[in-house]
Structure formats: C-alpha cells, structure tokens
Amino acid sequence: MNSKLEIVWTPHPDKFITWGSDICLYEVHPLKNNINTNIKLCNTNGANLISSNSNHPFIKCLDVHPKVDSDLLMAIGNLYGKVSLLSCGPSSGFDPQALTGKDLVPRHSRPCNAVLWNPVDNNVLAGCLDKYRSDHAVLLWDIIKFPPVNENNAAKLSMNTVQPAVELARPVAEYGISESAHSLGWFKSNSKQMVVGMNNKNIKLLDFRDPNKVVISNMTKAVYGVCVDPHNDKHLASYLENQTFIWDIRNFEKPIITLTHLKPVVKIEWCPTKYNLLGTLQKDSSCIILYDIQRTLVGNEEIEPSVLERSVLPGSPHNITSFSWHRSDESRFLTIALSGSIIDYTVFDRITLNWGATSSVVWTYGCKTMKYIQDNILNDISYKIKKRAKLEYGLKDEFWKNSDIADDDMLSNVWNWLYLSEQLVENNIFGDKDIVKNMYYKHPGVQSILKIDANTNKSELVTFNWADLGNPNCSGSVRIFKHEDRQRAMHLCSWDFESFTDEILEFVEHLEKDHAYTRAAAIAVFNLKVKLAIEILGKAPDHASDGHSLQIVAMALAGFCDDKNSTWKQFCSVLRTKLTDPYLKAMFSFLTADNYNYDNVLNENGMAVDDRVAFACLFLPDNKLHIYLKKLSDRLLEEGNLDGLLLTGTNADGIKLLQRYLDVTGDIQSTALLAVQAFSEEVSSHAAKHWVESYRNLLDTWQLWNERAKFDIMISSHRPNEKHSQQVYVSCNFCGKSISACIQGLNRPRGQFIRMGNAANNKLKVSSCPNCRKPLPRCAICLMHMGSKTESLNSDIENNKVLEFAHWFTWCQTCRHGGHASHMVHWFKEHSECPVTSCTCRCISIDSITSTMFTS
Structure with a gap:
C-alpha cells in the first residue's frame, strides 16, 4: 500500500484529487455562498468529498485525462506495472468505448x-516502467484503438466498482x-515527441513516429521528475537528490541552471499560468520554494539566465508531501500534508509599481491585469500641490489670501503671519521700516527683535496683587516683565494690544466669533x-x-484662590490633568503655579506657538526667556514645523x-513659494534656486503651462534682477542664425532694422535677416513678409490683452506653415485646415489647448 x-x-x-491508499475526489466551493463544506482550504474556499475509491491499494502514479468534461478519466499505474483506467462517476464522454475498468498490462510485471x-x-497515454531484460521500459497506448467489447462489458461502472479487462x-x-x-x-509543440529520464544515467528525447530513433540524449543522473516547461518546449527540468537542473534542448550537454537545496527534492512542477516559474518541494519541509527564471535576450542571442528565489509558507502545520498548480487560476496551488490537511494558496507576485506624471499609481496584478489608482483617491501631497496650483496658491498679492487656499492649518498660520509681519513693518512698529528690513530681512522673527541684555538693556519687573485686580479671595501676587522689545514680539504673536489694558476686549471678541472660547478665556486669564x-x-x-461644559468650568474659575493650602488650589491642581482642552489645562496650570514656575503652560503642545511665545514674553525673566525661545526654536526646526518662522524670521535659520x-x-510647492515671497534674494539665492527649478519641472510635467507662466511672473516681480535665459529663438531659413531683435539689437547698429510705427513707438522690428539680408517668410494669409506692419483682421484682438502678440511669428509644428498671430487666430475661427493651398494639415485639431479655446 502507498502511505x-x-x-x-x-x-x-x-475539482481536485488526492490519492494514497484511497483515491478521493473533492469539489471546491466558496465559503461566502453559505454551502456546508467538509474541509476548509483557506479563508475563502472549502471543499466537499464527492466520491472515493479504495480498490487500488498499490498505486504508484496517477494522471487525469486533460479533456475537460463533467466526468473525469484517470490512468492509475501500480506497483506491478498495470495501468488501470478509472472514471469518477457516470461517464458520457468515454462510455461508448467502455474505457472505465480497462487494464493496460505489460508483458512482464514490474513497477510503473x-x-x-x-x-x-488526448487519446495517447504513455507509461514508464522499471527494467526487465526482455521487455520495453516506455509504452504508448491509444485508447481509440482499444479492442471492442460486447454489450455486457460495456456496462457503466461507478467509481466504487472495477470490471476486469476482457482483452488486453x-x-x-x-x-x-x-x-x-x-x-x-510530453512536448506541446510536437505531440509525437517526449522526454524520458532513463537508466539513472541519461535523459532522452524520443520521437514515436520512429520509436527506434533517439532524437537527442545527454548524460546525467538527474533523471527524476522530468517535466517540460508548458510555455517553452525548449526548456525542461529534472532533479537528483538535493539538486534541480534546468536544461535547454538546443544545448543539451550541460544544464543552463543548477539549483542546490538544503534537503533532497521530492517534487518539481512548472507553473502552467505563469512564465518561467518552477515550484519545488523538499523532503520534510513545510514550504514551497519558487524559482522565477529570468531570461534575457541581447540581440538575437539568449544570455545566461538569472534566478529569483522565493520561499512560500502555505500555512500547513505539518510537513508537505505534495503540491499541485491550478491549471487556470494564476499562481494558485494546493498542498497536502502528512496529516492529510489540505491548503489552497495563492502566491502574490512581486509587483511592478509605476508612479505617473499625473500622480496616479499603476501596478501589475498578475500576468494579464493592471490596476490603477487616481491621485485624488490617494490624497497624496502631489495631489494637494496640483489642486493648489490650479487655484493660484502662493501667487496672491496679499499673503492672507493664500491662507484660504492652503487647506492646511500650519500653512494657513504661516501665510497669515507673513501678512501680519508685513503690516507691522509697514506701520513702523519695529522702527523705521527701511532700517528694519536691512536688519531683520523681509520679515523679522521674535529672536531677532528681542535685543534684551541682562546688563545694559534688561526688562522692567512689575508686580500685581490679585486682590487689586478684583480677586478678593487671593492674597498673593503675580509678576510680569516689561520691555519695548517684548511688546513688539507680542505684536508678532498676534497679541496686538497693550497687556493688561481694555484693548484685549476687541481681541477676545474676535476669538469668540470664531468660537475659540477656551483660547479667549485663557488669554484673558494670562492678562x-x-x-x-x-x-x-x-x-x-x-x-x-x-x-466639557464650559459653564461648569466658569463656576470652578469663579472660586479662584491662590492660597496654596486652599481647597480650590489643591482640587484644581489634581483635576486639571484630566482636562483634554489644552487652553483649559494651561489656564488652570497658570493659576495653580507655585513660585512662578510656568513650565506646564510653556510646554503645553496643544497651545498655538504664538500664544506660548507671547506668554513667555510676559512672565519669563530675561535669561529664562532666551533659553526657552532657543529650545522651542530648535524643537520646531527638528520637527519641520513652519510655526518656527515666528521665532527665526526670514533669515538663514528660516x-x-x-x-x-x-x-x-x-x-516643494510651499517651500519654493515661501522662499521667493518671504525671503530676500541674498538669503535664499543658493537654496531657493533648486526648489524653484524643481517646482517648475513639476508644473511642466503636469502640463500646467498657465500656472507655470504665472509662477515665473511672480518670481520676476519679486526678483527683478534675476535674468532668465532666452528659451525660444527664431532662426533664418537661409543662414540658420537667430533673427531675434532683442538679441541682435544689442550687437548691431539700428540701421539694419526697420522701424515700425511713429517715433513715439520706439520698437524695433525686422523684415529681413540681419545676417544674410534674406527676406523673412511670408504670412500664409496676407502674403507679406513677417516683421512687416499689418492691420489686425479682428477688432476683438485689438482690444485683447494679447495685442502685443498680434504681429508675432506663429506656425504649425506639423506642417510648418504659419503667419502673423492675429491672422492665424482669425483663420482658425472659421476653418480647421491649414490656409496654405494643397496643404491638408488640420493644424487647429492638433493643438488641443487652442482647439478648446476656439470652441468654448
């Protein structure tokens, strides 16, 4: 018996078959269909036993007929050389010949x-047997040529019965x-040829049109598990002990690949659904080793292939004894373990991922499918950049307008702060604005404004009694530090009011309108x-x-008492840690602080950076203030938090x-825009040049030409000294030299140019090449040489902002015909073909942008 x-x-x-001592047929069902299954193959599939057969106890090999039918015909080879044909149930396809139950018996008994x-x-069946001195090792039968049977022998047999053969x-x-x-x-390309591992010493290629002739033979002991690549008949595989060999029959002398394993190999099989994928199973192993054989062609020659190895653990708790690839489902196989457990497993391939220029992602999903995700689904930073660019983000004249487009709290804060800083400089809050810009760059930061010196320019200490401030339950005091630089820094923090004055009412009313009640209350307490x-x-x-019910918080606040032994202070000191709102926590931390230690307020990360900095400017002495601002600046720099610009300003640290x-x-978008808009050219010239160029390339990649042009215009407005190299030239057809007036006018006398218009309109135009004096091409509409003054054909163009382009050169990139811009626009409003006679080019349809403009 076969164990x-x-x-x-x-x-x-x-359907799949398992065999050992019994032959069992199973049918797979998806678990989601609520079908009761005997065994669970995986999370999605189960299987039911359809039939079993125990009448073939000495099985050594089995193969299923390749014809897909409602019935299955199997060939079973046993220990004594007999090959039996067995049908799994009533057979309609094979019954006319009564194949079920037939035995194919060699002349002499030995293992098959x-x-x-x-x-x-499909009618041909091959079997290979052990050696016998007067018998053949390889036998071929044709089931169509089986001897006829009488009616009694043609009875239908179930899988649980066996009928002896009438005639061999x-x-x-x-x-x-x-x-x-x-x-x-078997070879698929030539169904008359097969490959056989023989005699423990060679692999032979046989052609059964002439059974006595060996087509090709080699010398090797790797004669076990011979199998032909189903996608390439020129390659086959075999194994011996702990080595697997890949052969090419065009050069059969030595293997093209030798794969060495840690344990002896028990089975190899090519994947029928994927090219060049070989599965191997080793003895006493719970994993399947997959080898992806990569073949490369250089010209017409195939170089030595490379191999990608991969171990797959199907999840079997015991050692696997066999596996089988699914014949149609890609990269799917079954495994069976020594315990009888069966696993249905699908191998997920290594994917080829591509990121498109439009921020879309596409990747391979198997051999025949590609999956695609659009950028708006990913919500990637590139999608946000594109969306902002279309809304002219960063190009607005006033900084605060950019904050509404940013769609990000941190960026909105930065643009609002830049607007505030600009207004403070313009209003001479920091002194003469010209001097300030030279000292602090375009936008000063808190650290550059605070010029406090503990020896010569220290802050004034002022003490307030809580009782004098309308808190009769309090006997203590609070101290603050005053300095004009501190007040300027607080203005940068949006605290644009004099501390402890009634001007705070307007500030908190604005916060109340934004429903920022806890922030407004905390700032009132801090003041x-x-x-x-x-x-x-x-x-x-x-x-x-x-x-939190803020009315209850207000009741708790109404009982404020600064006596450290009071029930209120002890109660609030414990319960403030249970609050979740950062401003409420900071407010009670301030009121319950001991010995003017405000670390719990200053380190409350939920508070805005500008509120924490303003608080520090009020309550920290000079030395502690500088230390705190330095630590906060370093931490924000490490985090990449742009709120740190409040501290650094637009200097080198910024x-x-x-x-x-x-x-x-x-x-890259916000980085480039902030560098150009907020930083001076001297500070950012080296770093910003790379950022700006990267953002330009990004816009070009997305074909956002208008946005790119507006970005360049913005750069020119902020950096007029920056010269852009000329990117477009018009050259002469005869000498090939440039005829651009803006370049030639720098090197040649004016006599070579034709002046157009009156003296007031001092513009230089050319109608001939300044180098060879040959005339310029003619306009296809007016037939005048380019550069000559013409009247516009459309009054709308005269009133258009692009009036200066009316006489410019324009031509089709396909047929190379063209003329004055205004003439071309007028022509293509009524025509689609080129204005040149006999030219059939549909110029306007080629330019999708222009076509959209004309049809809209």
Missing part, C-alpha cells in the same frame, strides 16, 4: 513509475528494451482678567470643548526650517 499522500488539480477548475496523457493528442490492449509503440524509465514529459474669562466661558454653548519642512512633508 504517501499526493494531490493533483483536475482539468475541471473546481509514471503515467502521462498526451496534452495534444496492446501498446501502439514501445521503446527501451532491457532499460528502465523513471519519469517522462490677569479672571472676571472677563468667566464671562467668556459663560457665553459658550454647552459641551463646546471636547465634552531657510534651514524650510529645508526640514520639505524633508518631512515633500511639499
């Missing part, structure tokens, strides 16, 4: 090592007398106006802040911050 378990997919896509149906001539079927061809055959394989904070919280709706922001986010 080894084998498995094989049948030609029917939902392999049976294999011909994949093209004779083989139609034989080969290898007194030899032994171990394995075999020592506790009653105002209570009023603000009392106006807020219920649960306005993360589920450029480092922009670079770090770019590294973290990949937002």
